[in-house]
Amino acid sequence: MKIRRHYLTLRRAYAHVQEGASVEATTQELAELLACTHRNMVMLLKRMQQEEWLQWQPKRGRGNRSLLTFIAGADALMLQEAQELVHKQDLQGALAIVQSAQQSASVQVRFQQWLAGQFGFHSEVQGNRRTDILRFPLPQTIHSLDPAAIHYTGESHLVNQLFDGLVRMDAKGESILPHLAHAWEVDESRTLWTFYLRKGVLFHNGRELSSSDVKYSLERLRELAPSGLHGWVYAGIASMETPDDTTIRIRLAERNEVFLSFLATNRASIVPQDACDAETGQFLENPVGTGPFKLAGHEQGVWVLEAFAPYFQGRAFLDRVEIWTLEEAEDRLMAPELASFQLMHNVRMSETASEQWQQVRQSGMTCKFITVNELKHGPLANPSIREAIDLAINRERLLELLSGDVIEEGISFWLHQESATPDGMKQSDPTSVAEIRVLLAEAGYNGEKLVLATIPQYESDAALIKQVCAAAGVAIEIRLIAAEEFKGKSRLEADFLLFAIMLDEHRELRLVDLYKSMQQHMLPAMYRALDDQLQSILSEADPQQRKALFLQIEEELKRAHSLIFLYRKHLKTAFHPSVRGISLESLGWVRFRDIWFT
Incomplete structure (x- = not known):
């Protein structure tokens, strides 16, 4: 309540005065502190006396000094104020109050313990x-909770609760099942896909789903996020037809064997055309799904x-x-x-x-890695320097610094050697710092500062890379780029990039995304070769053959030290x-x- 905040204002102004001790102040000073008139100041102080938070002995005349004696501790009232704001669902306001108690760690600890009990x-x-x-x-x-605009895992999870796609993955992530579409078929060329929608599916606004909403949702992705996540998939849609309310035909410009997998992602969630068109910005504030x-x-x-x-x-x-x-x-x-x-x-x-x-360790995991900007003129244009820096990144030391039971070294986006090394795969023993310094000198590295770009969420990872590289004499400057801008041109000013990929049931989509992104900073010959390889993958119906082609790309990039693996983190859910x-x-x-x- 406001009266409590006024008292806390006084306590902050006289923080040097202990409870039970008195301080002199003029009524004008008190009115200025409370940002109110003399009359309102008197009312506030009388109210505080009634609450038994303080004692006030006024003296007549605005220039005379009144006597204040504080009784209530600021910590207890600050905690009460924060708790009251939480009950009003003003979490940010509560956190602001608690964080303002910089001299009182006990308030923060007590609030954290109390808040945990609210969950x-x-x-x-x-x-x-x-x-x-x-x-x-x-x-x-x-x-944002707009499927076309999400960037983070928390947003992605909530979108999964609000929206549906035409199809979905099974629990093991091995096969695709019907969802909003109860059936589908594809022609012999595997470029014309026909989906048959369930009848009676309602949006949250009460309107029934129709095939025109599906067509609109995919067209909207091309308009709002032309270079967004999996943008190459919906950019490959040549045309769409809706012969009736429950049928949609999608023709692809080229065969794409991961198209169905894309439709199972929340990026391909179906949105209602009327809600999106109703008013600019309304859908961002009140997203409507099925x-x-x-x-x-x-x-x-x-x-x-x-x-x-x-x-x-x-x-x-x-x-x-x-x-x-x-x-x-x-x-x-x-x-x-x-x-x-x-x-x-x-x-x-x-x-x-x-x-x-009870804990569940998921099959999915995140894998962090570094990619090299081969288009930038500088030390990393030399493959020998890239190789030496790859060696300078001491994975064993990294894992010690990370010290997590779900962290392990990674050498591949595919776990094809996992069964042979259940405790995690490791490369050969680390090269000594002295040997790395010699290799760097022989390759022509003279201590130039290298720019490592990443998103703010991975700043701590970048700091560890900087730390282990510094031990080998490699100077690194960290540059942070917002996630929504990371695919843009600003990252091409960096020497190399630190990022992560989720290895889950959509691994193939994510890897194609990654490699298409890497093409932006590849030399022309490698760009063309990778383009051909990706086209072969998207035309291959056999998943095992696609995996072999992915591994071929990976090995080539590793040999060129254009792709440098760091570590991977398993996902755990406890309940x-x-x-x-x-x-x-x-x-x-x-x-x-x-x-x-x-």
Whole structure:
């Protein structure tokens, strides 16, 4: 409440005065501190006396000095204020108050412990109706829930709850199943795809899905994100026809054997034309899909999803999901009171906590790597210097610095040697620093500073690369580029790029994306060769043959030291034994529709 904030303003102004001690101040000084009139200042101080937060002994005349005695501690009131804001779902305001208590670490710790207790599963009973709510923290900012504009994993997961595609992947990520389309067929040339839509599927605004929405959604992608994720797929659509409300024919300019896989991604989610066209910017604020949950609102960092009762695959067991974005929160906020959470993604646990929770290690993982900008004139144009720097990146030291139970060295985007080395694949023993310095000198490297570009989310990874390279005499400058701009021309000013790829059921799509991106900073001969190889992959129906072709590309890039592997991180999802119905989707996230609690 406001009166509490006024008291905290006074305590900050007289922070040197202890509780129980007194300080003199004129009424004019107090009015200026509280940014109000003399009359309102008097009312505020009397109210604070009633709350027994302070004692005030006024003296007549504006120039005379009144006596203030503080009784209530600022920490307790600050904590109460932050808690009240959380109950009002003003999470960002609460965090701002707590972070303002820089001299009082106890306030931050106590707030973190209290906030952890607000997460997890809750039931609210009103009359005979029980409302089941799942509330969980997300240490990211949600910039958009428009399938055409998402960039981050948290956004991607929420889009999966709000939208559907024509098809979907099975739980193992091995085959594609019907979804909004109940059936499809392809002609002999494998360029004409015909999809038959389910009848009676409703958007969150109550309108029935039609084939024109599918056509519009794919056309919208080409318009809004021509160079976005998997943009080469929808750029290859030559034409689309909708002979009736439940049929759509899509003709590709060329055969593409991963086209169906693309339609199973949330980038290809179907959106309603009327909602998107209704008003500029409206869809960004209120995205409308056909998914199991609909967006009920988002304010002050809290995103609220409500179960969509008419969902064509059955209503979710949960009634509401609240996602509290905690961009400014420290990592420790995510784990102090594990018993208060029911679901956690990629959280490291103590040995004791691991015994109490069930953990699922996903088949998917992230793999971090470096690619070289071969078009830039500089030291890295020399393959021998690239090779020496590859050796200078001591993976064993990197893993020590990372120190995670899900981190291991990676040498490939494919786990074809995993069975032989279950503890992780390793290259040959690291070359000594002295030997690397000799190799660098012989190759002509004279200590020039090299620019390593990456996105802000990978800044800590880049710092580790800089640290291990410095030990070998390689100077690196880190340059951060926003994720939405990383595919642009600004990255081509760097010597090399640090990025990551998700190795999941859409691995083939992601690898084609990566290699097409790498073509932008390749020499012409390699560009043309890679183009031919990618075309062979997209024309190959046999998955094993496609894998062999991918491995061929990978080995060529590794031999040229244009692609430098670093490490990979397995995904883990932990859940409390009270959680039932766990089923996992891409990126190791739980599908909210399926879970329920005992």
